[in-house]
Amino acid sequence: MNFSEGFLSVAEYIGLILLSLSFLLTTYRVIVGPTLPDRIIALDMLVVVAVGFIALIGIRTSFTLYVDVAISLGLVGFLATVAFARFVMAKGSLWVKQEDERNLREASDD
Amino acid sequence: MIETALSILVGIFFAVAVYLLLSKHTIRIMLGVVVLGNAANLSIFTAGRLTREVPPVIPPDLYVPEIATANPLPQALVLTAIVISFSLFAFLLVLAWRAYQDLDTDNTEEMRIAEPKADPLPPLSY
Amino acid sequence: METDGNSLTFIALFLPFVAAALAPALTRRMGHKVAWVLAIVPALLFIHFASLVGTVASGEVVTGGHRWVPSLSVEFSWFLDGLSLTFALLISGIGTFIVLYSGGYLKGHEHLGRFFSFILMFMGAMQGLVISDSFLMFFVFWELTSITSFLLIGFDHSREASRRSAMQALIVTGMGGLALLAGLLVIWNATGATSLSGLLETDNALRESALYGLAFVLILGGAFTKSAQFPFHFWLPNAMEAPTPVSAYLHSATMVKAGVYLLMRLNPVMGETAVWETVLPLFGGVTLLVGGFLAVRQSDLKLMLAYTTVASLGLLVMLTGFGSEHAIEAAVLYLIAHSLFKGALFMVAGIIDHEAGTRDVTRLGGLRKAMPVTFGAALVAAISMGGLPPLFGFLAKEEIYYALGFASLWSAVFTSVAILGNALMFAIGFAVALKPFLGAEVKTPNHAHEGPPLLWLGPVVLAGASILAALVSPLTHRLFSIPMASAVAGEPLDITISLIPSIGLPLYLSLVTVALGYAIYRTLGDVRARVAAVLAAIGWGPDRGFDQVLRGIVRGAHGATGLIQNGRMETYMTLTFGIIALAFLIPLVGAGEMPAFPQLPVLTLYEIVVLALAVIGLGAVLYADDRLTAIVSLGIQGFAVALIFLLFGAPDLGFTQFMVETLSVVILALVMTRLKLAKSDHRPTGEKALDVTVASLCGIGLMLALFKVTEISFDPALSVFFTEYSRVIAHGRNIVNVILVDYRGVDTMGEIAVVMAAGLAILALVRVRLGRRVQHAEPQIEVEGRETVA
Amino acid sequence: MIEALFNIVVGLMIVGGAAFSLVASIGINRFPDVYSRMHAASKAGTLGSGVILLALAVHADDAATAMRAIAGFVFLLLTAPVAAHLLAKASYEAGYKLWNKSVKDEMIVKIREQKATPQLHGEK
Amino acid sequence: MESASNPYGVDISQAMIVERVALADWLLVFPVALPLLAAAILVMLRSRPRLHAPIAIAVIGIVLVSNVALLSRVFDEGPFAMTMGRWLPPFGITFVADILGVLLATTAALVALVCALFGSTSIDLTGRRYGFYPFVLLLMTGVGGSFLTGDIFNLYVWFEVFLISSFGLLILGSERAQLDGAFKYAILNLVATTLFLIATGLLYGVFGTLNMADIALKADDLRDEAPLTMLATLYLVAFGMKAAAFPLHFWLPASYHTPRLVVGALFGGLLTKVGIYALLRTLYLLFPEEGGTLSGVIAVVAVLTMIFGVVGALAQTDIRRIMGFIVISGIGIMMAGLALGDRTGLAGTVLYAVHSMLVMAALYLLVALMRRAGGTYSLLELGGLYRSHPLLAAIALLLVLSAAGLPPGSGLWPKVMLVKSALDGDAGWLAFAILLSGLLTTLALGRVFALAFWRPRADGAAVPATPLDRSGLFALVLIVMPILWIGLYPEPVLAMADAAAASLLDPASYSLLVLPAGGGS
Amino acid sequence: MTLLLVNVLLALAWGGVTGSFTLLNLVFGFILGAGALYLIRKEIGSLGYLARMRRVVSLMVLFLVELVKSSWTVALTVLSPKMDIKPGMFVYPLKVDKDAEITMLANLITLTPGTLSVDVSEDRRFLFIHALDCSDPDQLRHDIATGFERKIMEAFR
Amino acid sequence: MKTLILRTIAPYLAALMMIFSIFVLLRGHNDPGGGFIGGLLAASAFAIYGIASGVASARRAMRFHPMAIAGSGLAMSVLAGLASILFGVPFMTGLWAPPIPGIDFEISSVLFFDIGVYLVVLGAITSVALALEERDDE
Numbered sequence A: 001m002n003f004s005e006g007f008l009s010v011a012e013y014i015g016l017i018l019l020s021l022s023f024l025l026t027t028y029r030v031i032v033g034p035t036l037p038d039r040i041i042a043l044d045m046l047v048v049v050a051v052g053f054i055a056l057i058g059i060r061t062s063f064t065l066y067v068d069v070a071i072s073l074g075l076v077g078f079l080a081t082v083a084f085a086r087f088v089m090a091k092g093s094l095w096v097k098q099e100d101e102r103n104l105r106e107a108s109d110d
Numbered sequence B: 001m002i003e004t005a006l007s008i009l010v011g012i013f014f015a016v017a018v019y020l021l022l023s024k025h026t027i028r029i030m031l032g033v034v035v036l037g038n039a040a041n042l043s044i045f046t047a048g049r050l051t052r053e054v055p056p057v058i059p060p061d062l063y064v065p066e067i068a069t070a071n072p073l074p075q076a077l078v079l080t081a082i083v084i085s086f087s088l089f090a091f092l093l094v095l096a097w098r099a100y101q102d103l104d105t106d107n108t109e110e111m112r113i114a115e116p117k118a119d120p121l122p123p124l125s126y
Numbered sequence C: 001m002e003t004d005g006n007s008l009t010f011i012a013l014f015l016p017f018v019a020a021a022l023a024p025a026l027t028r029r030m031g032h033k034v035a036w037v038l039a040i041v042p043a044l045l046f047i048h049f050a051s052l053v054g055t056v057a058s059g060e061v062v063t064g065g066h067r068w069v070p071s072l073s074v075e076f077s078w079f080l081d082g083l084s085l086t087f088a089l090l091i092s093g094i095g096t097f098i099v100l101y102s103g104g105y106l107k108g109h110e111h112l113g114r115f116f117s118f119i120l121m122f123m124g125a126m127q128g129l130v131i132s133d134s135f136l137m138f139f140v141f142w143e144l145t146s147i148t149s150f151l152l153i154g155f156d157h158s159r160e161a162s163r164r165s166a167m168q169a170l171i172v173t174g175m176g177g178l179a180l181l182a183g184l185l186v187i188w189n190a191t192g193a194t195s196l197s198g199l200l201e202t203d204n205a206l207r208e209s210a211l212y213g214l215a216f217v218l219i220l221g222g223a224f225t226k227s228a229q230f231p232f233h234f235w236l237p238n239a240m241e242a243p244t245p246v247s248a249y250l251h252s253a254t255m256v257k258a259g260v261y262l263l264m265r266l267n268p269v270m271g272e273t274a275v276w277e278t279v280l281p282l283f284g285g286v287t288l289l290v291g292g293f294l295a296v297r298q299s300d301l302k303l304m305l306a307y308t309t310v311a312s313l314g315l316l317v318m319l320t321g322f323g324s325e326h327a328i329e330a331a332v333l334y335l336i337a338h339s340l341f342k343g344a345l346f347m348v349a350g351i352i353d354h355e356a357g358t359r360d361v362t363r364l365g366g367l368r369k370a371m372p373v374t375f376g377a378a379l380v381a382a383i384s385m386g387g388l389p390p391l392f393g394f395l396a397k398e399e400i401y402y403a404l405g406f407a408s409l410w411s412a413v414f415t416s417v418a419i420l421g422n423a424l425m426f427a428i429g430f431a432v433a434l435k436p437f438l439g440a441e442v443k444t445p446n447h448a449h450e451g452p453p454l455l456w457l458g459p460v461v462l463a464g465a466s467i468l469a470a471l472v473s474p475l476t477h478r479l480f481s482i483p484m485a486s487a488v489a490g491e492p493l494d495i496t497i498s499l500i501p502s503i504g505l506p507l508y509l510s511l512v513t514v515a516l517g518y519a520i521y522r523t524l525g526d527v528r529a530r531v532a533a534v535l536a537a538i539g540w541g542p543d544r545g546f547d548q549v550l551r552g553i554v555r556g557a558h559g560a561t562g563l564i565q566n567g568r569m570e571t572y573m574t575l576t577f578g579i580i581a582l583a584f585l586i587p588l589v590g591a592g593e594m595p596a597f598p599q600l601p602v603l604t605l606y607e608i609v610v611l612a613l614a615v616i617g618l619g620a621v622l623y624a625d626d627r628l629t630a631i632v633s634l635g636i637q638g639f640a641v642a643l644i645f646l647l648f649g650a651p652d653l654g655f656t657q658f659m660v661e662t663l664s665v666v667i668l669a670l671v672m673t674r675l676k677l678a679k680s681d682h683r684p685t686g687e688k689a690l691d692v693t694v695a696s697l698c699g700i701g702l703m704l705a706l707f708k709v710t711e712i713s714f715d716p717a718l719s720v721f722f723t724e725y726s727r728v729i730a731h732g733r734n735i736v737n738v739i740l741v742d743y744r745g746v747d748t749m750g751e752i753a754v755v756m757a758a759g760l761a762i763l764a765l766v767r768v769r770l771g772r773r774v775q776h777a778e779p780q781i782e783v784e785g786r787e788t789v790a
Numbered sequence D: 001m002i003e004a005l006f007n008i009v010v011g012l013m014i015v016g017g018a019a020f021s022l023v024a025s026i027g028i029n030r031f032p033d034v035y036s037r038m039h040a041a042s043k044a045g046t047l048g049s050g051v052i053l054l055a056l057a058v059h060a061d062d063a064a065t066a067m068r069a070i071a072g073f074v075f076l077l078l079t080a081p082v083a084a085h086l087l088a089k090a091s092y093e094a095g096y097k098l099w100n101k102s103v104k105d106e107m108i109v110k111i112r113e114q115k116a117t118p119q120l121h122g123e124k
Numbered sequence E: 001m002e003s004a005s006n007p008y009g010v011d012i013s014q015a016m017i018v019e020r021v022a023l024a025d026w027l028l029v030f031p032v033a034l035p036l037l038a039a040a041i042l043v044m045l046r047s048r049p050r051l052h053a054p055i056a057i058a059v060i061g062i063v064l065v066s067n068v069a070l071l072s073r074v075f076d077e078g079p080f081a082m083t084m085g086r087w088l089p090p091f092g093i094t095f096v097a098d099i100l101g102v103l104l105a106t107t108a109a110l111v112a113l114v115c116a117l118f119g120s121t122s123i124d125l126t127g128r129r130y131g132f133y134p135f136v137l138l139l140m141t142g143v144g145g146s147f148l149t150g151d152i153f154n155l156y157v158w159f160e161v162f163l164i165s166s167f168g169l170l171i172l173g174s175e176r177a178q179l180d181g182a183f184k185y186a187i188l189n190l191v192a193t194t195l196f197l198i199a200t201g202l203l204y205g206v207f208g209t210l211n212m213a214d215i216a217l218k219a220d221d222l223r224d225e226a227p228l229t230m231l232a233t234l235y236l237v238a239f240g241m242k243a244a245a246f247p248l249h250f251w252l253p254a255s256y257h258t259p260r261l262v263v264g265a266l267f268g269g270l271l272t273k274v275g276i277y278a279l280l281r282t283l284y285l286l287f288p289e290e291g292g293t294l295s296g297v298i299a300v301v302a303v304l305t306m307i308f309g310v311v312g313a314l315a316q317t318d319i320r321r322i323m324g325f326i327v328i329s330g331i332g333i334m335m336a337g338l339a340l341g342d343r344t345g346l347a348g349t350v351l352y353a354v355h356s357m358l359v360m361a362a363l364y365l366l367v368a369l370m371r372r373a374g375g376t377y378s379l380l381e382l383g384g385l386y387r388s389h390p391l392l393a394a395i396a397l398l399l400v401l402s403a404a405g406l407p408p409g410s411g412l413w414p415k416v417m418l419v420k421s422a423l424d425g426d427a428g429w430l431a432f433a434i435l436l437s438g439l440l441t442t443l444a445l446g447r448v449f450a451l452a453f454w455r456p457r458a459d460g461a462a463v464p465a466t467p468l469d470r471s472g473l474f475a476l477v478l479i480v481m482p483i484l485w486i487g488l489y490p491e492p493v494l495a496m497a498d499a500a501a502a503s504l505l506d507p508a509s510y511s512l513l514v515l516p517a518g519g520g521s
Numbered sequence F: 001m002t003l004l005l006v007n008v009l010l011a012l013a014w015g016g017v018t019g020s021f022t023l024l025n026l027v028f029g030f031i032l033g034a035g036a037l038y039l040i041r042k043e044i045g046s047l048g049y050l051a052r053m054r055r056v057v058s059l060m061v062l063f064l065v066e067l068v069k070s071s072w073t074v075a076l077t078v079l080s081p082k083m084d085i086k087p088g089m090f091v092y093p094l095k096v097d098k099d100a101e102i103t104m105l106a107n108l109i110t111l112t113p114g115t116l117s118v119d120v121s122e123d124r125r126f127l128f129i130h131a132l133d134c135s136d137p138d139q140l141r142h143d144i145a146t147g148f149e150r151k152i153m154e155a156f157r
Numbered sequence G: 001m002k003t004l005i006l007r008t009i010a011p012y013l014a015a016l017m018m019i020f021s022i023f024v025l026l027r028g029h030n031d032p033g034g035g036f037i038g039g040l041l042a043a044s045a046f047a048i049y050g051i052a053s054g055v056a057s058a059r060r061a062m063r064f065h066p067m068a069i070a071g072s073g074l075a076m077s078v079l080a081g082l083a084s085i086l087f088g089v090p091f092m093t094g095l096w097a098p099p100i101p102g103i104d105f106e107i108s109s110v111l112f113f114d115i116g117v118y119l120v121v122l123g124a125i126t127s128v129a130l131a132l133e134e135r136d137d138e
Ligand code: NA
Pocket: B022, B023, B024, C570, C574, C683, C687, C691
C-alpha cells in the first residue's frame, strides 16, 4: 500500500467517524426537538448525512453500486420531508399551541 | 463474533416492539409493528451469519466471485419479508386511522364494537 | 351360520328410509289415507323377518353384510339371532299398526307427511339398531334413533314443553350414546372384536380384560340413559309431549328397549360378573320402584303409562342383571308381553284423548258404551299388564317369581321389590284401562264415540296377540322366547311355562301381587294425594335438576367466556406475548438448549455508532411524549437498520429498508393529518411492570435463541450453489436479485400478491365509507355508489 | 501518479465533506430557532454529502458511476432547497415564531393578508 | 433452449433438472397460478365489477376440477414433486403433491367455489369493485400454496398472501364492528406470522436450508447441538395462533362475526385449517421427536380448546358468534389427533379437517340465510323458521349433527377415529374430552335449532316464507352434499386421510420423494 | 422543438447514467425520455437551451463561488465560540415573473448559506427570505438583484 | 400543497425519478435494484407529483387506475412464470432470448417477471398514496 492509498484509507476512516458523530448530533436534535419542524429538519438532515455515509462506504469498499442507493435515498428522503411539511401545514398550528404549553410548563418547573 | 452484537440488538428490538404492542393506543401499536418487523428481519439476517461489507454481487469481469461474499439467501428472505411487512404495516395504519375515524377512539380499551361490554345472556328457555 | 336372505335384509335396512323420503310427497297427494300405503313397508319387513323365524328357531344365525368403511374395519353387516329377530319382529309388527294409527290420529294435521317421514326414519333406525352386527353400524343406528326421536318429541314444536322435552331426550340419550361409543371402542380395544357377532365368539376375553370395568361403566351409561333407568329416567315421561303414536311406539315398545337390548346382547360376554349382577339389579330395582311410585301420582293417562314404562324397564334391567336362567327367561317373556300390552294401552290412551278431548283420568268415565272396541282392547291389555291369565303377561309374571323366589336374602329383597312394583303396575294398568270406561258417564270436552278402524286396529291386534301368544305358548316359546332367551344367555335354554299354573311359590306371589295391586287400585285417589305430598316435600327431582344444570352451564359459560374473551386487546396481547416468551425460554431452560456464553464482538467505531443509533432511535420511540416525535424517532431506528444492512454487505437490503422506512414515515405522516392528536401512553405502574416484564422476557428469549443458533457451525450449501450458478446459468451478477426473481421466484410472486392485495385493501378502507355515521343494522346489503371517487 | 493524486484529492474531499456535515450537525444544535437551523441543515449538510458524492465520482473507475454520482449531487441540489423552503413555509404558516432576538420579520404582513382570505389550504 | 440458457459451457445437469416436465405435472401449479392470474385480471377489470363473479367462479371451478384430477392421480399413482425454476432441489422451491396437501387443497377449492357462488348475490357492486373476488382468489392462492409448497419460507409467503387477502375481505364494507374486529384480527395475526418468520429465520440459521424435506434429512445429525425443541415450540405457538388454539385464539371470536357472512364462511372453512396443516407438517415432518416431547402440552391445549370453544358457543346470543366458537372447538379436536400422533389419530385429524372445512363454511352460509329469513342474528329474537323455511331447517339439522359428530353428518367418522386413537393410546381423558365437547356442541347447536327454528317468534307473528335467493341456497345445498356423502359413505375420503396419516408418519419417504439423490447439500 | 431537445438531452443523460452510449441504448433512453415528458406534458412550457448555454454556465459558476464563500461563513458562525447572529425575515421584490425563473432564483438563494427562501407571495411579486444576518436587508436585496437575479434573466431571456 | 416552488419543480423531479426508477429496475439483475426498489421509486415520483400538482393531475398523468397497473403487473409476472409450460420445463423457469449487443439487460421471462414486480409495487403504492392524499385534499 503506497502513501496515497494509505492516506485515502485514513481519510475514509476519519470521514466515517466524522459522519458518525454527525449522525449522533443530528439524532440528538431529532430527539430534543423542541418543536416539530426542528425534528423534521433534523430527520431530513439525517437522510442527507446518510447519503454521504453511503457514498463513503461506496468509496471504501470500491463497490460503486452504493451510489445508486445514495441517489435513491436522496430522492425518497425528499419525499418524507415533503410529506412532513404537508403535515405541518395541515396540523402544525395545533402543535404550536401544545409545544408552547409544554415549554411554558418546563420554564415554570425550572 | 459480530453475530453476538446483533443478537443483543435484535433482543432489544424485539423487547421494544413487544412493549409498544402492549400499549393501548393504536398509533403506538403501529410503531410496535414497524419495530417488530425490523426485529424479525434483523434476526433472519443475523441467523444467516454476517460478513462485513462484501455484497453478494459478482464483479463484471468474473463468473464467480473471488472472495467470500455476504450470504445472499438471508438477504433475499429479508427482502421479501420487508416488503411483506411494509404492506401489512400500510394496511394496519390505514385501518387504525379508519377505526379512529369511525369509532372515535384510538384507545383499544374503548374499541368494543365487535365484542361489546354488555353482552346479553343467551336465552335460558327452550 | 346362515347367509340367506342377504339381499332382502339389505333392502329391508333401507326400505324405511326410502319410504320416509317419499312420505311427504305421497301424503300431500293422498292425505291421511296414505297410512294404508305406508304401512305396507313395515308389513313387508315383518313378513321378511317372519320368514326367517324358522331358520333362527332351529338355532341358526342369519348374517350378511357389505364393505362400508374398510379403512376403519367397519362393515355394513347384520346379525339375526333369536334376540334381534324378536326385536325386529316387534318393531316391524307394532310399527305396521303404529303407521296406521298415526294416519287416524293425526288426520288432517298439516305436517302429517313430515310426521310419517320421521316415524319411518325412526323405524329404519330402530330396525338397523337391533340387527346391526358391526359396532359402528350399531352405534350409528343407535344415534339415529335418538335424533329421530328428538324430531318426534319436538314435533309439536310451537310448545315450549315439547322443545324442552326434545332437547332433554337428545341430551340425555346423546350423552348415553357417546358413552356407548366409547364403550364399544373400549371393547374393540380389549377384545379386538369389531362386531357383535365377533365379540360373542370371544367368550371370556372381555370379562378377563383389565378394561372390563371401564367398558362396563360406559356400556351401562348408554343402556341406562336410553332405557330411562334411575337417575336418567326423567326424560321419558317428558317425552310424552310427543304425539301419542310416538309414545306408543318409541317410548313403550321399541326405542326405550334399546338399552335393554344392549344389555341382553352383551350379557353372554359381560354378564355373570359380580358388578353386573349387583349394579344392574340394584338400578333396575330402584327404577322399578321409582317408576311405580311416580306413576301413581299421575292423573294423565299417558304419564301414568310412561311411568309404568319406566318401572317396566327397571324390571327388565333387574332381571337381565340377575343373570340366572329363569331371570333371563322372565326378562324375555316380560319384554314381549310389555311391548304388546304397553303399545296397546298407549294407543288406547291416545284414542281416548283424541275422541274425548282429555287424557286426565279424573275427568273421564263411562266411555264403555261409546267406545266398546277400544274398551275391549284396553281391558285385555290391562289384564296382561296386571299379570293375570290367560294373557302373556301372566306367563311373564310367573316366570319372574320363579326366577326371583326367596332363595337368598339378596333375591328376597328383589322379590319384594318386584311384588311392590308389579302391584303398582297392576293398579295403574287397570286405572288406565278401566277408569275411563267404567262408572258414570263424565262430561268430556269432546263428545266421545268410537274412532275409525285406523285408530282401533292397532290396540285390538296387539291385545289379540297378547292372548294368542299365551294360548299357543309352546309355539310362542319355540319360535320366539326360547331362541331369544338362548341368545341372551349365550347358551341353549328351554322355556316351558304355560297358562296352566303349577301350584307353588310363584303362584302365591302372583296372588299377593294381585291383592296388593287391587288394594292400591281401590285407594288410588288417596295414594295419589299422599305420593304427591311426599314429592312436594322433596321438592326436587332430576327433571328440575336438568334445567338447573343447563341454566348453570349457560350462565357459567357466559361468565367464563366474558372473563377470557373479554374484548380487551390488551389482555389478548399480553397473554399472547407471555406465551411467546415462554415458548422461547422454557425449551432453552427445560430441554437443555441454553447457549454457551457468546464470544464478544470486535467492532469498528462507526459500527458501534450505527448500532448505538438504532438503540437511541428505539429509546426515543419509547420515551417520546407525543406521537409525532415517536414517528420521527422511528425514522432513526429505521435508518440505523438500513445502515446495518449496508455495513454487512447487503446493499439491496439497505436500499429497500431506506425506501420502505421512508415510505412508512410518509404514510404515517399522511395518515396522521387525520388523527386528532393527544398525548398518550401513560400506563399505570402495575401494568407497566407487567408489560416491561413480558417485553424483556421476549427480548431475552430471542437474543438467547440467536446466540444458540449462531454458535452452531453453518452449512452454506445453498448460498454456495446460488453463487456458483448465478451468473453462468441465471444470467445475473446480483445474486440476491437472482434469488428473488429466479431461484426463489415463487416467493416473490407471493410477495407481490401481498403488495397488490394490500393496495386493494387499503383502497377499500379509504374509499368505502359509510356515508353517514350510522350503525347499519343490515350488513348484507350495501348501498350502491358509496364510493366518492370513481 | 495521476492515481495517487486522485487518491489524495478524494481523501481531502472526503474529510472536507464529512467535516462539513459535522459542522452542519453542530449548527442545527447551536442555532436558536427552527429557521436558522434550516440554514445549517439544508446547506452545510447538503454540501457535505455532495462533496463526498463528488469524491466518489472522482474515485470511480468508470464513467457511468461517475456520471451517476454527479447526478446524485445534482439531485441533492435540486431537492434540498425545495425541502427547506417547504418546511420553512409550513412552519411559518403554522405559527412557529422566529427567535425572539430576530431583528426583523417582514413576512408577518403576508400572514395577516392570508388569514383574511377565506380559503387557507387546498389546491382546487 | 439449452444453448441459449447456457452460454458459458457449464454442465447444466449439476444445477438443473434436465428431464422435461409432463403436462400433467402442471396440475400442481394450477391451484396457485390460476387464481393468482385471475385475481390480477379482475383487479385490472376494476371498473367492470359485473364481470367479476362469472370469471372468478369459472376459474375456481377449473381449479377444483384440476385439483380433483390431481387428487385422483396422487391417490392412484403416489405423490410427486416439481421444483420451480428447474433448479435442483433443495435449491429451488419445491411444490409437493402428496395426499395430505392435495386433499386439503381440493376441499379448500370446493369451499371457495361455494363461497364464490354465494357471494355472487350477497356481495354488491361496490363490494366487488373493492375486491371481493380478487381477495377470494388471492385467499385461495395463499391457502393452496400453503398446502402444496415443500419449502418452509415459501409457506410463510403463502401464509402472508392469505392473511392479507383475509384482511381485505374482513374490512370490505367498513362497518364499525368490522373495523374493531379487523384491528384485533390483523394485529394478532401479524404477531403470529412474524413469529413464524422469526422461527423460520432461526431454522435457516440452524440448517442452512429451507426445503422441508432437506431439513427433515438433516434434523437427526443436528439433534444434539441445535435448539430443535425451541424451534418446534415456536412453530407450535405460531401455528397454534393461526389455528386459534386456546389460549392463542383471541383474534377469532373477536372478528369472525363482523364481516359479510360469506367471508365468515371462507374464513371458518379455510384459515384455521391451514394452521392445523402447518402444525402437522412441522411437527411430524421436521421435528418428529420434538413433536413427541410436546405432545403432552398439545393434548392439554387440545382439551382446553375444544371445551373452551363450545363453552364460548353456549355463552353467545348472536348466532354468528356461536359459529366462531364452534370453529375453535373443532380446532381442539384436530389438535387432539396431533397430540395422539398414531395413524388413526392423525387420519382422524386430517378427516376432521376436511369435515370442518365443509361444515364450518356451511354453518356460516346457513347463518346468512337464517338472517335473511328471520331478520336478525340474535337468538333472543329469532324464531319460527322451521315453519317458514323447512328446507333450511333440514339443512340446519344436518349441519348441527355434523358439527356435533352425530350421524348422518360427516363429523362422526373423524371423531370415532380420534376417540379410538385416544383409547388406544391410553389417553382416556382425551377421549372423554372429545366426547364431552361433542355433547356440549349438541347442546349449543341443538339449542340454536330449537330456538331459531322450532320456537315461534316472540311476538307470535308467523315468519313470512321469504324466498331465499337461489344462488345462495344452491351454494348451501352444494356444500351440504359432500357433508352428507362423507357422513354416509366416508370410505374414499377416509382412505385418503389414512394414507395422509401414513405418509406423515413416514417422513423419510417424503424426503426421498423430494430429494431422490438424498439432498444436494 | 424545445421538447425534442429536452428529450434528446434526457436520452444523453440516460446514456451517461447507464454508462453505455451505444445507439440502441440511446434510442431506448430517448423512448424513456419521451415517456417521462408525456407524464409531465401539462407542465412543459417553452424553455430555451443551447443559445443560452454560455450564460447558464456563467450562472453556475457564480453559484458555486457563492456556495463555497457563504458556506465558509456559516461554518465559521457555527463554530465561533460565541454565536453572534442577527437573524430575520425580509421581503425581496421580484423582477423575474416566470414560474421557472422564480423557482430557480428561490432555490439558488436557499442553497447559498445564510439565506433561505421561505415563500413566494400569492401575486408572485415578492419573495420572503430568512437570513442569518439580517442586520442590513437592503444590502442583501441589492446583492441578489445584481447577482443571481440578473444572471438568471440573462440566461433565460 | 399551495406552493409555487414545489409545483414548478415537482414535475421535473418526478420525471427524473421515473427514469431513474426504470434504470434501477433494468439493472437489478446485475447490481442492487430490481423491480421492487424501482417500483418504490416510481411510486415516490407519483406521490410527489400528487402532493405538488394535485391528485387529479397525477391520476391524469397515469391514465390507468393505479390498481389496474398493479393488476397488470401481477398478471405479467404470473404469465412470465407460466410461459415455461410451452417449453416443457417447470413453472417459473427462466427463458432467455439471445443477448442483444449494446443493451445492458437481457430479454427474458425473468425480466418480464421483474417488470411485473415493478408495476405491482408502482401501482399499489401509488394507489395508496394518492388515495390518502386525496382524502386530505377534500
Ligand atoms: Na399493557
